[in-house]
Amino acid sequence: MDPSDALEIFALTDPGQVRSHNEDAVFANPGQGLVILADGMGGYNAGEVASGMTVTLLADSLGRQDLRCMSGAALEQLLRTEIQAVNQAIHQAADSQPQYAGMGTTLVMGVFHADRLLVGHVGDSRCYRWRQGNLACLTRDHSLLQEQIDSGLLSPAEARYSQNRNLVTRALGVESVVEVELTGYDVAVGDIYLFCSDGLNDMVEDEDIALTLQTLAANLPLAGGQLVQLANDNGGRDNVSVILVKVKASFKESGSWWRQWLAWLK
């Protein structure tokens, strides 16, 4: 089945209650089973430029590929290459134009491919999976806080009170090369995937995210709106973005052997 028939996708981004502009960017291409979310940082409008570049460049370069007929390994290689290219583009723009100096962005993206999900991320934007009543965070933040938790300096409970929020240890555009984390997962019908910027998970407890997905699974736009509203009701101190993807049917590529063969001929 085509990903656009098998997946329901809803994306929403909001400046929040405090910030005057939105440095988050979201993108979804249901036909390719592709979702991208970026949370920019940097002075003036540089954060918007970095996140906007990331989403536009990736959507464009991946949009020219037929992701469906690729092997999992080829897809992973393609994502690595394209994310590196975006990293360089942002890094060069930041280096050559003083108003963009120091800009960068987080990235979390997913490609739904042959009943699998390939998640790529850099920084502290996250991907959660809601499956049969359980909410699991699939990504591990590249942040100072996460490193402190990993090293045992802080417990996850203490981390909620840390004043060192929002310090990421990796971001796109900051150095000439970026280390990308890519992980593949099996997808099950009924799963809901949530991609979000830290403006959501910093303001809304996991229990409330889970309650929202459980209660509003039947109405994805309402669920997305409710998550953003929860973040804003709790203070909305940052831009908040969500992409929700519901798996309605299997999307294993049928007749993929000849498509792969065609792709190989090209």
Added chain:
Amino acid sequence: MDGLVLKEINLEKERITIGRKPHNDIQIDNLAISGEHAAVVTILNDSFLEDLNSTNGTLVNGQPIKKHFLRHNDVIELGKYKLKYLNDTAAPVADDYQKTMVIRPGGIRPEPPAPAAPAPAAAQGPHSVAPPSPAPGTAAQGVPAAAIQILNGANAGKELPLVKTLTSLGKPGVQVAVIARRPQGYFITHVEGAHFPVVNGQTLDAQAHPLKDHDVIEIAGVKMEFFLKP
């Protein structure tokens, strides 16, 4: 000891030692204090307290600790001496608060947001302190309690308290609506099904609808009353 603030110390250094010997950053010349008693390690806006195997131990809020992540208003006790840890960067001073920044290994200084200096003050004194950073997810706490009472059918008379941020009503696959508990009050929204909820005889649209005390809601043939709890 007598409730007076003896001294305020800004945690400007990465590591501040406390002890009886003169080379400590904070010297407390008292026999109950070990030569090197404890240290406060500050990483950007967070501070950690470590007991340096002192003879008489270090307490935080009455509990003995070896290593402790300090939170705003924590009271540290060494012998008869008390130090209070204050970290009011939690107050949203600047618009820049909580802006995401990159920290790179290898000593590039990431300027911390809103660098209001964390300051432990010697002795417990009358301080004007900023409220601590609220844990997320507590905003709707100030909303009055409310509940739904079923008016007809098999469950007539039953009460359903609206304690969570979302409470769903109706039958999945037939008609479902949800009541959201928000700082501004309670709102009902249609979730699924061909029929929309009816409130006081009026059929709602897809928009969230604010609920008033004693509103009568009808979903999937069941009538219920929304009411605020005194």
